[in-house]
Amino acid sequence: MAERFVEVRQGEWYWGAKCPTCGEMSxxxxxxxxxxxxxxxxxxxxxxxxxxxxxxxxRTESLLNFEWGAQ
Numbered sequence: 082m083a084e085r086f087v088e089v090r091q092g093e094w095y096w097g098a099k100c101p102t103c104g105e106m107s108x109x110x111x112x113x114x115x116x117x118x119x120x121x122x123x124x125x126x127x128x129x130x131x132x133x134x135x136x137x138x139x140r141t142e143s144l145l146n147f148e149w150g151a152q
Contacts, residue, residue, distance in 0.1 A: 087108050087110060089149045092148065092149065092150060093148070094113075094114075094147065094148050095108035095109070095110065095149055096144045096145070096146050097110075098137075098144055098145060100137060102131070102133075102135040102137070103131060103135060106149070107131040107137075108129070108149065109129050109139070109144065114146075122144070125140065126141065127139055
């Protein structure tokens with residue numbers, strides 16, 4: 082599994098998922114296409130941590146692209 086954590090900025094686009102523990106959105110990687118392209122991640126699973134510190138694994142095929150702060 083690829084482990085990667087990013088610092089997020091308000092208004093930027095990211096690939097990520099909802100935390101299964103608290104429901105907060107968690108970013109895995111920046112989305113330079115702003116929702117218009119694929120993520121290009123080679124791993125089948127990625128590790129993430131939500132803003133509340135919960136760590137979890139997510140299948141890359143289930144990642145969502147979203148604008149941070151708009152959710």
